[in-house]
Amino acid sequence: xxxLDEFDNRRDPDKRESMxxxxxRYSQLAVIFPAATVVGLLIGVGLDRWLHTTWLYLAGLIVxxxxxxxxxxxxxxxxxx
Amino acid sequence: xxEQLWVTAILNRLFAAPVTAxxxxxxxxxxxxxxxIPNTFAxxxxxxxFLLALFLMLRSRLSVERPGALQHIFEGAQGFIHQxxxxxIGHHSEGYTPFLATLGFFILFCNLIGLIPGFESPTxxxxxxxxxxxxxxxxxxxxxxxxxxxxxxxxxxxxxPILAPLMIPIEIVSHLARALSLxxxxxxxxxxxxxxxxxxxxxxxxGIPIIFLGLHIGVSFLQTYIxxxxxxxxxxxxxxxxx
Numbered sequence: 001x002x003x004l005d006e007f008d009n010r011r012d013p014d015k016r017e018s019m020x021x022x023x024x025r026y027s028q029l030a031v032i033f034p035a036a037t038v039v040g041l042l043i044g045v046g047l048d049r050w051l052h053t054t055w056l057y058l059a060g061l062i063v064x065x066x067x068x069x070x071x072x073x074x075x076x077x078x079x080x081x
Numbered sequence: 082x083x084e085q086l087w088v089t090a091i092l093n094r095l096f097a098a099p100v101t102a103x104x105x106x107x108x109x110x111x112x113x114x115x116x117x118i119p120n121t122f123a124x125x126x127x128x129x130x131f132l133l134a135l136f137l138m139l140r141s142r143l144s145v146e147r148p149g150a151l152q153h154i155f156e157g158a159q160g161f162i163h164q165x166x167x168x169x170i171g172h173h174s175e176g177y178t179p180f181l182a183t184l185g186f187f188i189l190f191c192n193l194i195g196l197i198p199g200f201e202s203p204t205x206x207x208x209x210x211x212x213x214x215x216x217x218x219x220x221x222x223x224x225x226x227x228x229x230x231x232x233x234x235x236x237x238x239x240x241x242p243i244l245a246p247l248m249i250p251i252e253i254v255s256h257l258a259r260a261l262s263l264x265x266x267x268x269x270x271x272x273x274x275x276x277x278x279x280x281x282x283x284x285x286x287x288g289i290p291i292i293f294l295g296l297h298i299g300v301s302f303l304q305t306y307i308x309x310x311x312x313x314x315x316x317x318x319x320x321x322x323x324x
Contacts, residue, residue: 021165024307025314031266036258043254067254 029075033068040064083113087199089123090116124203128190158182162309169310170317177316180220185309188213192271192301196294205271207264214263217312218256225319233319259315263308270304 044060047053085093093116100117104110111117142149148156162182166174191209195202203209225233239248274297282290 020306021310024310027266027307028262028311031262032255032258035262035265036255039257039261040254043257063250064254064258067251067258070251071255071258 025075029072032071032075036068036071037061037064040067083116083119085116086120086123086201088127089118089120092118092123092126120201121203121206121209124194124200125191125209127200128187128194128203132186132190158186165310166313166316169313170320173320177224177313177320181309181313181316184213184216184312185305188267188308189301189305192305193298195271195275196297202271202275204267205275207268210264210267210271211260213267213308214260217263217308217315218260221312221316221319222256224316228320236319259311263311267304267308270300274300 040060040063044057047056101114163178191204194200237249237252238245278293
């Protein structure tokens with residue numbers, strides 16, 4: 001099994017990110033998913049009130065969850081590059 | 082009357098009437114017409130005045146031959162932000178450094194002011210981090226439009242035109258979620274820092290709270306760094322060359 005140093009050396013040394021940069025990036029992952037879900041739900045509830053409908057909150061919630069996944073996968077893929 | 086810090090009381094004594102009149106002019110009724118300025122706003126004004134005074138003093142003392150300690154500190158901080166934005170955004174990042182540095186210093190001093198007895202951190206209430214996050218949010222979108230014009234809207238449509246109706250709402254929500262996540266992270270960390278110090282202060286008033294005040298200083302710097310870093314990452318997404 002490759003050691004941590006060996007794993008690190010495989011990357012281009014110029015592109016290696018500092019520990020703090022990684023910490024900041026990964027701390028984002030914990031918050032972005034619930035945040036997207038809540039934003040989606042809030043937009044849905046807002047649209048429901050505005051348009052006098054009763055189902056848009058569910059659509060908003062689903063879009064929010066999808067957005068959370070998109071953002072999550074996007075940042076993980078970017079970090080894995 | 083709400084509980085007021087001494088700075089808030091002074092501001093309210095001086096400006097209560099015009100502020101209440103201004104709020105009523107835009108059809109907002111303040112909860113306490115005698116004291117419309119909350120502690121949070123008073124602390125923000127204090128941080129603003131402090132930063133203004135600090136930078137005016139720094140400006141008058143700038144020296145190429147014999148830079149003072151203060152100049153060294155701020156040149157170091159500015160250089161750090163500049164280097165980091167260059168690393169993330171690319172070679173055309175110079176124009177964004179002033180905004181990032183200003184936002185960083187404002188958030189840092191808002192976080193740290195709570196350590197001084199008689200003051201409180203404005204960032205421990207959600208409204209101030211929300212303001213900062215919205216500043217960052219609008220700034221990176223405006224810069225995105227400046228950089229690529231109307232073509233910036235293509236970012237929201239996703240990689241394939243056929244997926245655009247699905248991707249546009251998802252992208253809008255995910256961009257708004259960025260603003261919310263910036264807000265919540267800063268607010269929650271500063272609020273938790275204040276609470277932990279307060280709880281331990283009420284349990285053991287001597288010695289132990291100092292440890293938590295130290296922790297609060299660390300968290301203040303770390304959260305400022307994360308806020309600025311994420312703003313830089315979002316800026317890079319909006320103005321980056323790879324898109």
